[in-house]
Amino acid sequence: MLDMLVSGGTIVSPRGRVRADLGVKNGRVVSVGEDLGEAREHVDAAGLHVLPGLIDVHVHFRDPGMTAKEDFGSGSTAAAVGGVTTVFDMPNTDPPVSTAERWRAKYEVVAPKARVDFGLYGVVTQDNGAELTAMADEGAMGFKLFMGQTTGDNPCPDDGVIFAAFRTAATLGLTIGAHAENNAVLQLLKRELRAAGRTDPRAHLESRPAFIEAEAVSRAATLAAAAGNHLHIHHLSTREGLQRVVQARALGTRISCEALIGHLLLDDAAYESQGNLVQLNPPIRPAEHVQALWEGIAARTIDCIATDHAPHTGEEQACTDVWSAVGGFIGVETLLPLLLTQVAAGRLELEQLVQLTSAGPAAIYGASPQKGSLDLGADADFVLVDTQRTAVISGQQLHSAHPVTPYEGWQATGMPVATYLRGQCVARDGVPVGDPRGRLVKPRRVHRATA
Numbered sequence: 001m002l003d004m005l006v007s008g009g010t011i012v013s014p015r016g017r018v019r020a021d022l023g024v025k026n027g028r029v030v031s032v033g034e035d036l037g038e039a040r041e042h043v044d045a046a047g048l049h050v051l052p053g054l055i056d057v058h059v060h061f062r063d064p065g066m067t068a069k070e071d072f073g074s075g076s077t078a079a080a081v082g083g084v085t086t087v088f089d090m091p092n093t094d095p096p097v098s099t100a101e102r103w104r105a106k107y108e109v110v111a112p113k114a115r116v117d118f119g120l121y122g123v124v125t126q127d128n129g130a131e132l133t134a135m136a137d138e139g140a141m142g143f144k145l146f147m148g149q150t151t152g153d154n155p156c157p158d159d160g161v162i163f164a165a166f167r168t169a170a171t172l173g174l175t176i177g178a179h180a181e182n183n184a185v186l187q188l189l190k191r192e193l194r195a196a197g198r199t200d201p202r203a204h205l206e207s208r209p210a211f212i213e214a215e216a217v218s219r220a221a222t223l224a225a226a227a228g229n230h231l232h233i234h235h236l237s238t239r240e241g242l243q244r245v246v247q248a249r250a251l252g253t254r255i256s257c258e259a260l261i262g263h264l265l266l267d268d269a270a271y272e273s274q275g276n277l278v279q280l281n282p283p284i285r286p287a288e289h290v291q292a293l294w295e296g297i298a299a300r301t302i303d304c305i306a307t308d309h310a311p312h313t314g315e316e317q318a319c320t321d322v323w324s325a326v327g328g329f330i331g332v333e334t335l336l337p338l339l340l341t342q343v344a345a346g347r348l349e350l351e352q353l354v355q356l357t358s359a360g361p362a363a364i365y366g367a368s369p370q371k372g373s374l375d376l377g378a379d380a381d382f383v384l385v386d387t388q389r390t391a392v393i394s395g396q397q398l399h400s401a402h403p404v405t406p407y408e409g410w411q412a413t414g415m416p417v418a419t420y421l422r423g424q425c426v427a428r429d430g431v432p433v434g435d436p437r438g439r440l441v442k443p444r445r446v447h448r449a450t451a
């Protein structure tokens with residue numbers, strides 16, 4: 001007998017959509033089709049779409065050490081309600097996750113609070129080369145490389161350290177995700193803009209022009225090609241950066257890239273309308289770059305969409321001096337409604353949405369076949385979606401600790417109705433269900449093919 005039968009829905013995968021029932025046993029998908037037999041629990045999905053739960057490879061739940069901004073409880077509640085069943089959390093917490101001991105300590109703190117499954121990255125620093133293997137042995141999802149300065153002010157490693165980390169990652173079969181910005185040049189431009197007396201929100205954009213990203217992507221890709229590791233470019237934001245990714249791929253480099261929902265939906269007009277709330281690293285760009293990212297999605301040169309969910313306190317976000325303002329804003333709970341709205345507008349196919357938010361992210365970090373699909377044997381992580389339901393996005397209804405969103409008042413068409421994690425409901429109609437039951441996701445290590 002099945003544990004659960006999800007009946008009457010339309011199951012969506014990157015390959016297409018099919019009207020079929022879904023059978024769940026022991027938290028996994030065991031059958032897809034018609035007349036699947038008896039089940040202990042019935043879920044009526046008539047009129048709804050059944051999507052694999054979303055995987056957000058880029059969240060900052062700020063736990064431990066920065067829990068005035070968010071913690072793993074509030075962050076993962078926002079994820080569950082928003083249809084995101086797996087998150088990969090960034091290592092620039094306090095202390096930064098630079099050793100196996102700190103990785104383990106973070107795991108112990110966050111695991112009991114997690115409402116969704118989670119992976120934890122380690123960070124590459126100037127002097128932690130010896131710890132990378134130990135973090136991998138603990139279960140690190142991969143490693144984050146900060147080439148440009150951002151929250152936490154973790155110093156950027158030099159190119160020799162970067163290359164050594166890439167070689168280690170190749171040996172371990174793990175992915176390195178890069179924040180690709182040339183730090184020395186952006187610091188120079190910041191000093192010049194400050195000296196010129198600029199304090200307005202747009203100065204942030206001017207301190208980080210497109211070539212800063214393109215240069216860092218080129219450099220990282222060149223080193224990765226030699227080292228043989230999988231290089232993932234986080235929050236790719238420019239036409240020039242995307243060109244460098246496409247070039248590197250054509251040369252045989254193992255490279256993937258991610259676009260942020262913020263970079264896809266906001267352009268530089270937001271500096272005037274929203275001020276420092278939309279400060280982000282890399283910055284919200286002029287419309288020509290937004291256009292280039294959508295072209296990259298259409299051309300399938302962009303591999304996944306993430307949020308860079310980056311909460312801060314209300315006090316921090318009210319800062320009016322651009323040089324003291326904080327980077328990033330929340331987004332994990334609004335990702336799916338905003339993307340479904342793009343589907344309703346005809347800008348994105350539902351199958352593409354699944355590819356970019358489930359199958360793609362799982363493949364990049366080696367979380368498939370357990371995560372990212374509803375194929376037989378996969379974890380029964382799914383979200384029931386009503387593509388017709390409309391809502392107005394309001395911070396008051398979001399579950400982050402400080403729910404200030406640049407999408408306040410935006411109309412959404414398409415909403416998650418209920419979210420299931422390994423065959424159990426974790427959220428329904430905008431509220432969390434049950435106790436936290438999220439588990440660690442470990443990567444399946446993908447090694448370089450040896451000659």
Ligand SMILES: [Zn+2]
Pocket residue numbers: 058060090308310
């Ligand atoms: Zn980030």
